Amino acid sequence: MDRILLTGSLLTLLTFSFVLEVESTTFKLLNKCRNTIWPGLLSGANSAPLPTTGFALHSDESRTLHIPRAWSGRLWARTHCGHDSTGKFLCIAGDCGSGKVECEGAGAKPPATLAEFTLNGADGLDFYDVSLVDGYNIPMLIVPKGGTRGGCGATGCLVDLNGACPTALRVARANGKGSVACRSACEAFGDPRFCCSEAYSTPDTCGPSPYSLFFKHACPRSYSYAYDDKTSTYTCASADYIIIFCPLPYTSQKVLGARKDGIPLPLVNKTMMYLRNRQSSGAVASSTGR
Secondary structure (H helix, E strand, O other): OOHHHHHHHHHHHHHHHHHHHHEEEEEEEEEOOOOOOEEEEEHHHHHHHOOOOOOOOOOOOOOOEEEEEEEEEEEEEEEEEEEOOOOEEEEEEOOOOOOOOOOOOOOOEEEEOEEEOOOHHHHEEEEEEEEOOOOOOEEEEEEEEEEOOOOOEEEOOOOOOOOOOOOHEEEEEOOOOEEEEEEEOHHHOOOOHHHOHHHHHHOOOOOOOHHHHHHHHHHOOOOOOOOHHHHHOOOEEOOEEEEEEOOHHHHHHHHHHHOOOOOOOOOOOOOOOOOOOOOOOOOOOOOOOO
């Protein structure tokens, strides 16, 4: 009898695992940065928390996550991370404030490049974008695979903007040398005109600023300010997604050019493609070099 019950339990577990995989979307996170990053994940208000909310991802490593089909939320890379003298986990860019590698329901502290998703939304479409509205810390690329409907265009920001970041928006390293992130004008100045708030809270009253245009010029398909929807939100149905951190600009352009996704905007402004060849995100706080 015990053997029958055990066999039944195993079959139930296997069936549940199969159904979960069939009814889920896969996110493959790939780190092409030179150093370790720490992806963070945050579920939206109406989505259940994911089994993991943060982990380390070493250079050239990947990790595949199974995401529920009705999920909405965001993910990002924490950079320049380590433990302080009390053992608290901290990051200079993208820190979620949990004090741990797992973010545990907390979001990214700006500035951080964000990948945002609403899966199986209106008309069964996935909606996704790469947002620089809260600033920028690392290049990122979203590539759909196997979609059946929608434009299914790749989107993201392929350029390392930290070196070219306007002085007023720069976030410096702990030693004051070099920029590790680029703030939004809203965070830097708190001006409602840049935040699309108060008297500037509608599409008619809040337009792009010289600062948001810096981001848009370099990364034409990315969100650059709050009402940048028309050129920044992409759709696809029944797709899986590859999210690449620090994609190599030339290689990405060459590969994605063969997709012919029909998106009128280029993925990258080629005049800004080689500001730096590769992102150098790494650990600066004491104990975790990788």
